[in-house]
Amino acid sequence: MAIEVIKPGLATSVQDAGRPGYYHLGIPLSGALDQESYLLANLLVGNDEGAAVIECTLMGPELRFDAPALIAVTGAQAAVKVNGQEVPGNQSIAVQAGDTLTFGFMKLGARSFIAVAGGIDVPVMLGSRSTYGLGAFGGFEGRKLLAGDKLPVGTPSAHARAGQTAPDVGRPALAKDIPLRVLPGLYFHRLQEASGKRFFEETWTVASEADRIGYRYKGGTALEFLPRTPPFGAGDDPSNIVDAGYPYGSIQVPGGREPIILQRDAVSGGGYATIGAVISADMDRVAQMQPNHKAQFVAVDMAQALAARAERKQRLDAMRAALAP
Amino acid sequence: MNETTLPSQARYTFGGDEHLFVEISEEMSLPAFFKGMAICKALRERAVPGVTEICPANAAYLVRFDPDIVAPEELLSILVELESGLGADDMSMETRIIEIPVLYNDPWTHETLMRFRERHQDPGSTDIEYAARINRFDSVDDFITAHASAPWFVSMVGFVAGLPFLYQMVDRPRQIEVPKYLSPRTDTPKQTLGYGGCFSCVYSVRGAGGYQMFGVTPAPIFDPAQKLSYFKDLMVFFQPGDIVKWKPIDRAEYDRQIAQVEAGDYTLQIKPVSFSLKDFMADPDGYNQELLKVLHGN
Numbered sequence: 221m222a223i224e225v226i227k228p229g230l231a232t233s234v235q236d237a238g239r240p241g242y243y244h245l246g247i248p249l250s251g252a253l254d255q256e257s258y259l260l261a262n263l264l265v266g267n268d269e270g271a272a273v274i275e276c277t278l279m280g281p282e283l284r285f286d287a288p289a290l291i292a293v294t295g296a297q298a299a300v301k302v303n304g305q306e307v308p309g310n311q312s313i314a315v316q317a318g319d320t321l322t323f324g325f326m327k328l329g330a331r332s333f334i335a336v337a338g339g340i341d342v343p344v345m346l347g348s349r350s351t352y353g354l355g356a357f358g359g360f361e362g363r364k365l366l367a368g369d370k371l372p373v374g375t376p377s378a379h380a381r382a383g384q385t386a387p388d389v390g391r392p393a394l395a396k397d398i399p400l401r402v403l404p405g406l407y408f409h410r411l412q413e414a415s416g417k418r419f420f421e422e423t424w425t426v427a428s429e430a431d432r433i434g435y436r437y438k439g440g441t442a443l444e445f446l447p448r449t450p451p452f453g454a455g456d457d458p459s460n461i462v463d464a465g466y467p468y469g470s471i472q473v474p475g476g477r478e479p480i481i482l483q484r485d486a487v488s489g490g491g492y493a494t495i496g497a498v499i500s501a502d503m504d505r506v507a508q509m510q511p512n513h514k515a516q517f518v519a520v521d522m523a524q525a526l527a528a529r530a531e532r533k534q535r536l537d538a539m540r541a542a543l544a545p
Numbered sequence: 546m547n548e549t550t551l552p553s554q555a556r557y558t559f560g561g562d563e564h565l566f567v568e569i570s571e572e573m574s575l576p577a578f579f580k581g582m583a584i585c586k587a588l589r590e591r592a593v594p595g596v597t598e599i600c601p602a603n604a605a606y607l608v609r610f611d612p613d614i615v616a617p618e619e620l621l622s623i624l625v626e627l628e629s630g631l632g633a634d635d636m637s638m639e640t641r642i643i644e645i646p647v648l649y650n651d652p653w654t655h656e657t658l659m660r661f662r663e664r665h666q667d668p669g670s671t672d673i674e675y676a677a678r679i680n681r682f683d684s685v686d687d688f689i690t691a692h693a694s695a696p697w698f699v700s701m702v703g704f705v706a707g708l709p710f711l712y713q714m715v716d717r718p719r720q721i722e723v724p725k726y727l728s729p730r731t732d733t734p735k736q737t738l739g740y741g742g743c744f745s746c747v748y749s750v751r752g753a754g755g756y757q758m759f760g761v762t763p764a765p766i767f768d769p770a771q772k773l774s775y776f777k778d779l780m781v782f783f784q785p786g787d788i789v790k791w792k793p794i795d796r797a798e799y800d801r802q803i804a805q806v807e808a809g810d811y812t813l814q815i816k817p818v819s820f821s822l823k824d825f826m827a828d829p830d831g832y833n834q835e836l837l838k839v840l841h842g843n
Contacts, residue, residue: 243609244600245781246703246749345769346780354750355706357769357780405558406566452717453573453603453743455725462573463701463710463744465600465607467560488703489602491725491742497561522617525562529612 221287223274223336225369226320229281231431234340234359234371236272238484239348249468249484250350250358253432253507254331256391257295259536261335263543264292264312266380271339272349274365276332277431278510280323281365283334287317289373290337290380296329296508297394310386312337328394329508330430337376352485353432379545387542389535392505397423397514400481401502403525406470407461407493415444416495419479419517426513427478432485435506436478437515443476445493455491463491469503470494481506501528551576555628557621562612565620568605573712573743576636577604578700579822580628582786583635587627593620601785602701603710603744636822642696642788642840644814645747648799649673649689649760653734658758661730672757676723676740689793692721692759695833697745699787707749707767707781711789714825714833729755736762738791747783763794763802764813773811788818790840816840 225232235258238251252258252275262271274281280298292312293300300309301322307313315321323332342349342360351359360369408416424437445458453462459476465488466472471479472492481498483506498506499520509515520528556568567584570577578601585601588608595614600607610620650673662668667675677688697711704710713720725741730753733739737748739756746756749767765773766782775782794802805811818839825832 240597240609242781243598243607244702244785245779246706246708247781352706354752355767355769356750362769403559403561406560451570451572452720453722454571455742462571462604462742463704464568464602464605465566465701465703467564467566467607467609469561470564487705488600489607489701490704494560497559497564500562522559522562526612526617529562533613 221285221289221373222370223373224284224286225281225365225367225371226284227282228365228367229276229323230279231277232281232365233275233351233353234272234342234365235275235350236348237270239346239350239352239358242346243465243488246488247346247355248352248486248488250348250352251484252333253484254295254333254504256504256532256536257331257333260310260386260539261292261294261333263539264294264310264384264386265290265335265337266377266545267335267337267339268377271335271374272342274334274340274371276323276334278326278330280332283321285315285317285319285321289315290376290382291315291321292335292384293332294335294386295332296326298326298329298332299324312380312382312384314382326510328396330510331507336373337380338374341372341374354485384543387539389538389542391535394508398505398509399518400506400515401499401518401520401525401528402471402496403499403522404496404519406467406496408495410445410458410493411495412444412446415441419443419495420519424479424515424517426509426511426515428511430509430511432483434483434486435481435509437480438478443473443479443495445476459493460491461493463489465489466494467497469500470497483507499525499528501525501532551580557624559617560607562617563609565608565610565617565624566605567608567624570604573604575698575712575714575822575825578698578712579636580631581606582638583631584624584627587635588624591623591627593623596620600703602703603712633823638786638820640786640788640818640820642790642816642818642836644790644792644840645762645764646792646794646798646802647693647738647760647762648794648796650685651761651799653761654737654758657730657732657734660732661726664726664728664730666724666727673759676721676757676759679723680721691719692745693791693793696788696790696836699783699785699789700744702781702783702785705750705752707783709747709766709783709787709789711745712743713745714829716829723757725755726757729753733758734761736764736766738762763799763806764811765806772809773806775813775815788820788836790837814840816842
């Protein structure tokens with residue numbers, strides 16, 4: 221069977237768990253930006269955890285199914301409609317041949333994930349079906365979806381069934397104003413002490429550049445670096461370093477002006493100082509922030525980061541257990 | 546060869562709960578690059594469970610790990626141990642030397658740089674004229690000779706897929722240094738030879754960029770379709786540690802090579818070679834001559 225794209229929506233692409241292992245060649249992690257919602261969508265339709273889904277951003281696509289299928293939509297808070305009739309999100313739903321799936325505006329959250337039993341069956345490139353737009357490979361023809369695309373779908377598993385609902389495992393609620401926990405480090409020591417402190421005191425607003433490459437924040441005071449003699453090869457601006465690798469989730473501040481959280485399709489390295497990284501437990505939450513949503517960066521230490529990670533893992537395991545075949 | 550000495554110990558810092566970033570030195574140098582490469586190689590050989598990415602960069606390296614499998618402090622102590630255990634023998638490597646043809650002053654980067662002149666330090670000249678002047682060369686031809694005569698190390702692959710950063714194998718007084726554009730361009734032709742700071746690069750795909758533009762190579766260096774023979778194993782051609790020699794070519798030769806690329810029978814001059822940092826440092830120019838003999842098979 222296949223899914224036909226009638227309208228592509230704003231930024232819709234095929235994604236999975238990601239493409240680790242090639243970062244040293246400049247090929248980023250990629251994959252669904254909100255991995256928890258992605259996992260839930262696959263579990264609901266009885267897919268393997270690594271199956272590919274459709275990720276959509278702010279404005280969902282219009283899709284038509286050419287054969288009966290089982291689907292589930294997770295992530296942002298938005299009306300999900302089959303042939304114009306609203307259907308529940310976070311639940312597996314049977315659709316018929318010729319049915320059309322559409323979306324209302326995303327009221328909260330910025331990304332929805334559409335899983336179909338059997339998974340989106342595009343070719344595996346370097347171990348993943350995720351789209352990497354800058355490299356123009358992976359996903360469907362290496363790009364965002366366009367009207368007229370026909371996405372192949374794989375064979376559903378034996379335990380794909382309608383009516384599966386998301387278990388209540390205490391997932392953090394979507395909100396317009398959220399705390400983001402950050403482990404200060406990397407080049408944090410290059411900041412003036414008062415500036416580094418102020419970064420965590422002010423409220424930051426998501427700018428319009430908020431995509432799979434990075435999330436830019438504005439509204440806070442520009443960061444000030446300590447003066448120095450530029451090291452050979454680094455560049456004159458105090459925010460420059462000799463080009464080096466960027467951790468996924470790290471926060472860079474070109475020219476000190478606006479912090480950018482690097483997302484899963486980010487450049488793998490460059491010459492700007494990073495001042496810490498959002499902890500792994502909170503990266504899914506970054507992906508659900510809309511432009512103009514607000515964040516408060518909260519400094520944590522490694523022990524707190526690992527505790528938050530364990531808590532998230534426990535939640536995912538509870539989801540897996542509840543939806544196990 | 547005048548290179549400043551490295552800090553006695555690298556700087557270790559975590560990037561969130563999944564990355565360990567190691568800065569060998571704040572400044573670029575061949576010893577810093579080699580030390581990072583040597584530790585990355587040793588770490589790869591050690592095959593530590595939970596380590597998913599090992600990324601050498603110019604004067605630093607980055608490791609991604611799963612803290613559920615290897616505890617952050619445990620990984621840190623492994624890396625410190627690898628650093629302290631490095632011997633002089635580790636500062637050598639088996640690599641390859643590659644000749645990359647370049648059409649300097651080509652019409653495509655020229656058209657692009659003219660479009661973005663208001664973002665440049667010196668709107669009245671071209672990128673290569675500017676670079677030649679501020680590095681005190683008498684002419685653009687002399688500048689090209691300096692850029693293309695001594696070979697370069699691929700000191701990092703990244704930014705976007707398959708993009709190499711290269712550092713020239715000459716002592717510091719002879720390093721070419723050029724600032725990046727005042728603000729980045731939104732366009733750069735594919736396979737542009739770029740320059741920023743003390744690094745050359747080759748843009749693997751068309752897109753944004755802030756490096757000065759000196760020319761283009763006809764050689765594809767990134768191809769997801771893997772059409773040419775040198776992409777047989779991987780869609781990315783360059784690896785950290787590759788040695789590159791630029792070969793200036795003219796427009797007629799460029800067009801001839803582009804036709805070969807389109808016909809699918811294009812190849813590059815690639816030779817395996819051993820490199821010893823100690824021997825190189827003792828006599829860089831003499832060592833480079835030996836490397837070029839290997840490249841040209843005589």
